[in-house]
Amino acid sequence: MSNQITGRLAAIGQTVQIPSKTGGNPFLKREFLLDATTHDPYTGERSQYENIVPLEVSGEKCAELDRFQVGDIITVSFALQGREWTNQDGQVKRMVSIRCYKLEARKPVQQQQTVQSVQQPIPQPAPAYQPFPPQVDSNGNPKDDLPF
Numbered sequence: 001m002s003n004q005i006t007g008r009l010a011a012i013g014q015t016v017q018i019p020s021k022t023g024g025n026p027f028l029k030r031e032f033l034l035d036a037t038t039h040d041p042y043t044g045e046r047s048q049y050e051n052i053v054p055l056e057v058s059g060e061k062c063a064e065l066d067r068f069q070v071g072d073i074i075t076v077s078f079a080l081q082g083r084e085w086t087n088q089d090g091q092v093k094r095m096v097s098i099r100c101y102k103l104e105a106r107k108p109v110q111q112q113q114t115v116q117s118v119q120q121p122i123p124q125p126a127p128a129y130q131p132f133p134p135q136v137d138s139n140g141n142p143k144d145d146l147p148f
Helices: 061-067 110-121
Strands: 005-011 016-018 027-035 054-057 073-086 092-105
Touching: 005 054, 016 061, 027 061, 054 061
Parallel strands: 054 092
Antiparallel strands: 005 027, 005 073, 016 027, 027 054, 073 092
């Protein structure tokens, strides 16, 4: 199952190199903030409750963030990863991280509406309808030519 979230890029951090304990290649990670605050679908007003999510990419994906700018709207596919370790005091600690594996640019809403309006079919003339209120005979009954 894929987890996805769409929002506006609020900040993009620098790539951080974490040295390997075994002397191998360093581990690369890069954090960014995604503003996924909801908007009212009818009024367009922004919710008073902010939803700014810290996300990170690692390895080769760090360079992929270079194609985006703060303010861009993107959809992020991610996986939740957790791990457990024991600290120096013998306490078991747990950590959850959000690892992003796919970043997709989204067109701004105005551009999407323009594209949709171009692709809409040409409206057909409206069919002829009975006049309203319906015509009535001298007794006040609706006039129709149905046999029943």
